[in-house]
Amino acid sequence: MTDKIIILGSGAAPGVPTVSDSWGKCNPHNPKNRRGRAGVYLKIDDTQLIIDTSADIRNQLIDNSIHHVDGVLYTHAHADHIMGIDDLRAFTYNTHKILNIYAAKSHLTEIRKRFGYVFTDVSSSEITARPQLVSNIIEYEKAFNIGDIEVMPLEFVGHSVPTTGYCLNKGRVVLIPDYKIIPPQTLGYLQKINVNVLIMPLTTIEPTLYHAGIEIDFDYIRQIRPKAVYFTHLGPDCDYDAVMRKCLPFMQPAYDGLTIEL
Numbered sequence: 001m002t003d004k005i006i007i008l009g010s011g012a013a014p015g016v017p018t019v020s021d022s023w024g025k026c027n028p029h030n031p032k033n034r035r036g037r038a039g040v041y042l043k044i045d046d047t048q049l050i051i052d053t054s055a056d057i058r059n060q061l062i063d064n065s066i067h068h069v070d071g072v073l074y075t076h077a078h079a080d081h082i083m084g085i086d087d088l089r090a091f092t093y094n095t096h097k098i099l100n101i102y103a104a105k106s107h108l109t110e111i112r113k114r115f116g117y118v119f120t121d122v123s124s125s126e127i128t129a130r131p132q133l134v135s136n137i138i139e140y141e142k143a144f145n146i147g148d149i150e151v152m153p154l155e156f157v158g159h160s161v162p163t164t165g166y167c168l169n170k171g172r173v174v175l176i177p178d179y180k181i182i183p184p185q186t187l188g189y190l191q192k193i194n195v196n197v198l199i200m201p202l203t204t205i206e207p208t209l210y211h212a213g214i215e216i217d218f219d220y221i222r223q224i225r226p227k228a229v230y231f232t233h234l235g236p237d238c239d240y241d242a243v244m245r246k247c248l249p250f251m252q253p254a255y256d257g258l259t260i261e262l
């Protein structure tokens with residue numbers, strides 16, 4: 001099996017359409033505009049990871065035939081990124097093994113506050129119907145390994161909380177989380193490596209209080225010089241074709257189920 005990324009969900013917090021049946025500026029006749037909440041799956045060599053677990057993750061995992069993961073990385077603890085954590089039960093119930101999740105300390109504290117029951121301190125022989133998760137605190141710019149994947153956590157700011165991005169296998173894949181500013185330390189790191197695939201949020205076209213818009217994204221892309229860019233976490237403001245028209249040839253908006261071969 002080839003190494004690949006699957007964009008599980010390409011939407012921002014409200015998804016598209018929203019529950020109030022608003023498509024915003026999105027063309028309702030383009031299926032690529034129907035978006036679940038954001039999440040990413042990656043397979044590199046024999047290791048499979050998920051980044052974030054939105055409330056839509058159960059259907060996303062079923063639709064993409066993902067039946068196993070070796071770890072879960074979290075970007076932050078906002079509801080649209082964590083509310084599907086309970087569905088990780090499938091990965092521990094069937095295997096009778098614990099599953100490691102990774103997040104910054106403040107994010108793990110939030111997750112524990114809301115979902116204390118998913119964490120286990122018991123041995124794997126006492127597997128129950130609850131998820132059996134073990135939390136691991138990540139530190140920025142301290143790399144660690146999950147199987148065949150080297151994970152470098154990077155700090156981003158300007159969202160309503162600091163957020164965690166991930167650089168995998170020295171730039172083979174980089175995921176930027178909700179952000180408005182890339183701190184100089186993180187930008188310096190990304191400029192020093194060769195970024196192959198960059199996944200970054202485009203929540204709104206214009207910048208808002210807590211999100212960068214398309215011009216800020218483009219400015220950072222010029223500085224990071226990745227080979228390919230996929231915009232995700234797309235809000236109802238971001239019509240697929242309208243965003244595509246603004247993209248340079250190595251960029252494109254993502255859509256639910258998009259598979260990127262590495």
Ligand SMILES: [Zn+2]
Nearest residue numbers: 076078159178
């Ligand atoms: Zn957020």
